[in-house]
Amino acid sequence: xxxxxxxxxYDLPDDPRVSLLDFLRRDIGLTGTKKGCDHGQCGAxxxxxxxxxxxxxxxLAVMHDGDSVQTIEGIGTETDPSxxxxxxxxxxxxxxxxxxxxxxxSATALLDExxxxxxxxxxxxxxxxxDLTDEEIRERMSGNLCRCGAYVNIVAAIKAAAKEMAA
Amino acid sequence: xxxxxxxxxxxxxxxxxxxxxxxxxxxxxxxxGLAKVTGTATYAAEYKIDGCLEGVMIQAPFAxxxxxxIDTDALLAMPGVVAVIEDPRQTARAAxxxxxxxxxxxxxxxxxxxQPVALVVAETFEDARNAAAQAKLTYDxxxxxxxxxxxxxxxxxxxxxxxxxxxxxxxxxxxxxIDTTIHTEGHASAAMEPHGSIAEWDGRNLTxxxxxxxxxxxxxxxxxxxxxEEDRVRLVSRYVGGGFGSKLxxxxxxxxxxxxxxxxNRPVRVVMTRQQVFQTVxxxxxxxxxxxxxxxxxxxxxxxxxxxxxxxxxxxxxxxPVLQSSDFLYKGENRLLELEVARIHRMTAGxxxxxxxxxxxxxxxxxxxxxAEKAGVDPVExxxxxxxxxxxxxxxxxxxxxxxxxxxxxxxxxxxDGANRAPRQTRDGEWWIGTxxxxxxxxxxxxxxQVRVVLAADGTARVETDxxxxxxxxxxxxxxxxxxxxGLETDKxxxxxxxxxxxxxxxxxxxxxxxxxxxxxxxxxxAVRDALCEKAGINTDDAEFKDxxxxxxxxxxDILDGTEIDRTGEYEPGDISEDYVASGFGAFFAEVRxxxxxxxxxxxxxxxxxxFGRVLNEKTARSQCLGGITWSIGAALTEALLFxxxxxxxxxxxxxxxxxxxxxxxxxxEVIMVDERDPAASPIQAKGIGELxxxxxxxxxxxAIYNACGARVLTLPMTPDRVIAAMPD
Numbered sequence: 058x059x060x061x062x063x064x065x066x067y068d069l070p071d072d073p074r075v076s077l078l079d080f081l082r083r084d085i086g087l088t089g090t091k092k093g094c095d096h097g098q099c100g101a102x103x104x105x106x107x108x109x110x111x112x113x114x115x116x117l118a119v120m121h122d123g124d125s126v127q128t129i130e131g132i133g134t135e136t137d138p139s140x141x142x143x144x145x146x147x148x149x150x151x152x153x154x155x156x157x158x159x160x161x162x163s164a165t166a167l168l169d170e171x172x173x174x175x176x177x178x179x180x181x182x183x184x185x186x187x188d189l190t191d192e193e194i195r196e197r198m199s200g201n202l203c204r205c206g207a208y209v210n211i212v213a214a215i216k217a218a219a220k221e222m223a224a
Numbered sequence: 225x226x227x228x229x230x231x232x233x234x235x236x237x238x239x240x241x242x243x244x245x246x247x248x249x250x251x252x253x254x255x256x257g258l259a260k261v262t263g264t265a266t267y268a269a270e271y272k273i274d275g276c277l278e279g280v281m282i283q284a285p286f287a288x289x290x291x292x293x294i295d296t297d298a299l300l301a302m303p304g305v306v307a308v309i310e311d312p313r314q315t316a317r318a319a320x321x322x323x324x325x326x327x328x329x330x331x332x333x334x335x336x337x338x339q340p341v342a343l344v345v346a347e348t349f350e351d352a353r354n355a356a357a358q359a360k361l362t363y364d365x366x367x368x369x370x371x372x373x374x375x376x377x378x379x380x381x382x383x384x385x386x387x388x389x390x391x392x393x394x395x396x397x398x399x400x401x402i403d404t405t406i407h408t409e410g411h412a413s414a415a416m417e418p419h420g421s422i423a424e425w426d427g428r429n430l431t432x433x434x435x436x437x438x439x440x441x442x443x444x445x446x447x448x449x450x451x452x453e454e455d456r457v458r459l460v461s462r463y464v465g466g467g468f469g470s471k472l473x474x475x476x477x478x479x480x481x482x483x484x485x486x487x488x489n490r491p492v493r494v495v496m497t498r499q500q501v502f503q504t505v506x507x508x509x510x511x512x513x514x515x516x517x518x519x520x521x522x523x524x525x526x527x528x529x530x531x532x533x534x535x536x537x538x539x540x541x542x543x544x545p546v547l548q549s550s551d552f553l554y555k556g557e558n559r560l561l562e563l564e565v566a567r568i569h570r571m572t573a574g575x576x577x578x579x580x581x582x583x584x585x586x587x588x589x590x591x592x593x594x595x596a597e598k599a600g601v602d603p604v605e606x607x608x609x610x611x612x613x614x615x616x617x618x619x620x621x622x623x624x625x626x627x628x629x630x631x632x633x634x635x636x637x638x639x640x641d642g643a644n645r646a647p648r649q650t651r652d653g654e655w656w657i658g659t660x661x662x663x664x665x666x667x668x669x670x671x672x673x674q675v676r677v678v679l680a681a682d683g684t685a686r687v688e689t690d691x692x693x694x695x696x697x698x699x700x701x702x703x704x705x706x707x708x709x710x711g712l713e714t715d716k717x718x719x720x721x722x723x724x725x726x727x728x729x730x731x732x733x734x735x736x737x738x739x740x741x742x743x744x745x746x747x748x749x750x751a752v753r754d755a756l757c758e759k760a761g762i763n764t765d766d767a768e769f770k771d772x773x774x775x776x777x778x779x780x781x782d783i784l785d786g787t788e789i790d791r792t793g794e795y796e797p798g799d800i801s802e803d804y805v806a807s808g809f810g811a812f813f814a815e816v817r818x819x820x821x822x823x824x825x826x827x828x829x830x831x832x833x834x835x836f837g838r839v840l841n842e843k844t845a846r847s848q849c850l851g852g853i854t855w856s857i858g859a860a861l862t863e864a865l866l867f868x869x870x871x872x873x874x875x876x877x878x879x880x881x882x883x884x885x886x887x888x889x890x891x892x893x894e895v896i897m898v899d900e901r902d903p904a905a906s907p908i909q910a911k912g913i914g915e916l917x918x919x920x921x922x923x924x925x926x927x928a929i930y931n932a933c934g935a936r937v938l939t940l941p942m943t944p945d946r947v948i949a950a951m952p953d
Contacts, residue, residue, distance in 0.1 A: 074350040089263020096880065099416065130264075146258060153417070154463065156465075157261055179888075195890075198887040201887070206851030206852070208850075212887070
């Protein structure tokens with residue numbers, strides 16, 4: 058059984074108790090994905106599986122045979138950061154940095170979800186095209202806790218990155 | 225070489241303002257930011273160490289008594305289990321901030337529910353977790369009378385008490401009097417990174433990667449816990465995923481990992497579960513706070529009383545200092561300030577962001593709002609009227625005082641209307657809309673600190689201290705202080721932090737980090753400047769350091785000619801700490817919507833105006849303020865630790881049940897930084913900032929709720945049930 062992480066293939070662990078999060082952090086050394094609660098309550102462990110965001114602490118590694126996972130390390134690097142990563146830097150969308158990879162993975166998926174007109178609790182019309190309003194961003198980022206309290210800057214960063222990507 | 229400065233006098237030279245590089249104060253992005261946004265910043269539990277074992281703590285399932293046995297044979301028979309560490313040196317609690325000695329040990333003697341008693345060590349995390357969950361303990365339970373702080377005897381803290389004049393008489397004879405009691409629930413720091421450690425032992429020396437705020441104290445606390453000499457211990461905390469007080473003192477995981485590594489001669493990692501963090505580190509005490517005010521017809525105070533009860537475990541010296549700003553914030557020649565501590569067997573109470581003012585200020589500001597209403601005075605004007613010109617009890621001068629400016633600037637920017645403050649003026653469908661305000665205050669402290677600055681042969685600088693950056697911006701502001709002083713852009717200054725191999729900083733706590741280590745860096749830079757000028761044969765007073773050149777001529781590298789200049793700066797507050805009252809001040813303004821049927825409150829607008837001395841980095845300073853405002857929203861509306869009355873355990877011990885603000889709870893917030901240089905705060909004229917942003921904010925929200933719907937809620941957080949109960953028909 059294998060899993061692809063950031064375009065690289067790995068064998069899945071023998072121990073079925075290993076969460077996808079612990080597999081990423083410990084077994085293959087991708088510590089950019091963070092453990093904040095291990096119970097799907099904080100969002101620090103958010104990664105993209107098949108392009109969709111999930112809490113990697115809430116799923117077992119062995120359930121992902123054949124899946125393709127993107128982590129923060131696959132989204133951008135220090136020499137080639139993604140527009141969202143650059144915007145978080147510029148707008149100070151973080152402080153301690155621990156929730157940040159999860160925030161950026163979530164925001165990456167969020168932009169796709171809005172582009173595909175997936176409605177949220179903040180959407181007035183479930184059928185209509187979705188605008189990237191502040192309230193849409195706040196609603197869709199509310200699964201990613203930031204205890205430093207960087208939300209105002211996180212919203213600003215996501216708006217700035219979306220604008221840049223649309224340009 | 226060490227250059228020293230003990231500050232006995234205010235430093236009005238404002239030397240940083242005379243420098244030419246132009247990087248100080250600028251909103252440059254965090255110098256370590258790329259590492260954080262790309263996931264390469266390494267936090268404590270993330271160091272890749274071969275053969276690392278995993279430990280999980282076993283906890284006591286009762287509040288008071290003795291564990292007489294642990295069935296270790298059964299545990300050792302489980303798959304992957306390597307050892308069960310039972311050691312009387314294991315700490316039973318986390319150390320208090322700046323304790324500088326081991327906290328309570330001998331963990332088999334249990335004093336609160338969930339206390340760590342031992343550690344299971346296994347080859348994998350999964351095996352260790354499995355075994356710890358199945359550990360069988362034998363124990364004798366002692367009955368506890370009550371876990372309720374209101375039910376037990378309390379001790380008055382005489383050292384923080386003020387008794388002056390006759391408050392009771394003043395209240396009795398006042399034109400306007402207030403006598404009200406406000407309750408606040410306990411808080412959890414809930415830093416996003418759980419406490420975790422990896423310990424390595426080489427037979428003589430111990431290295432621990434840990435998530436800690438104050439390595440300069442933690443090294444002593446750990447060494448003392450282990451009975452090791454301090455020079456055999458090294459602590460590393462390069463990145464800390466938030467602290468907010470919970471990582472001030474050495475926590476149980478650090479000692480557990482160390483004892484296991486020393487016993488097994490293998491590296492051991494111990495990471496607390498989220499539930500363990502809630503149960504075993506620190507809670508902010510709940511409080512009951514009584515305010516008694518006596519005012520004349522204009523609202524000017526002649527009597528000021530603030531009496532409070534908080535709680536803690538036996539043997540703990542910490543008492544949530546809720547009177548801290550009440551000591552000097554407002555007038556009132558008849559004063560009574562008394563804090564008492566009830567001894568109960570809930571988990572340890574300790575520092576959570578802005579200990580004292582975080583709950584003392586909102587409560588005080590609710591009481592002030594009640595006085596403003598009674599006296600018929602604009603709440604902003606009431607505060608301004610009651611600003612004393614010197615300390616109201618001991619007569620000491622203020623180092624600098626920006627409360628009035630903050631109130632005025634904040635009111636103007638917010639569009640404050642203080643004329644008609646009667647509740648229930650505005651409604652939108654089922655939502656009442658209202659505004660409220662509060663003062664902000666947080667005492668300023670500085671601490672002894674050392675920073676090493678090396679001007680390298682290539683003309684770049686290195687900065688080293690064991691100071692931490694817990695998200696506050698230390699890496700960046702040190703690069704800016706040193707860059708400004710030495711004439712270097714910040715990308716020519718490499719800052720290394722969080723390693724006890726470096727000189728001792730101040731640690732991050734009590735908002736004192738930036739002013740303390742910034743001042744130490746300033747002292748070191750002055751020595752480096754002198755040494756470079758001496759080499760160049762010029763007087764330092766005639767020198768301009770800019771863009772790596774002296775007076776626009778020779779580069780530093782040319783002058784150094786292959787050598788380097790290495791200076792350690794030591795800053796220490798001297799008489800300034802005694803001679804002045806130093807505090808950050810500010811003002812909060814909030815607009816809320818309160819649902820008339822459900823009592824749900826949404827904050828729709830919030831503004832904070834703060835004066836905290838020199839701004840070292842506009843971007844990170846603003847972020848600190850925004851963080852504080854966000855915490856204000858949590859303290860006002862959702863955050864409450866709840867305890868089981870039967871056994872004292874924390875009931876809401878995770879992030880699903882303990883509600884910190886989420887993105888949608890926080891509106892767009894505005895921050896105003898009031899221009900200030902405080903010469904008696906530090907030689908860089910900067911004061912603390914990390915906590916000020918939450919010292920009063922919940923009060924502004926409470927007052928806005930009252931203004932919106934007429935519900936005067938006297939217990940925080942103001943959950944819908946409490947708002948509904950207080951709402952008039």
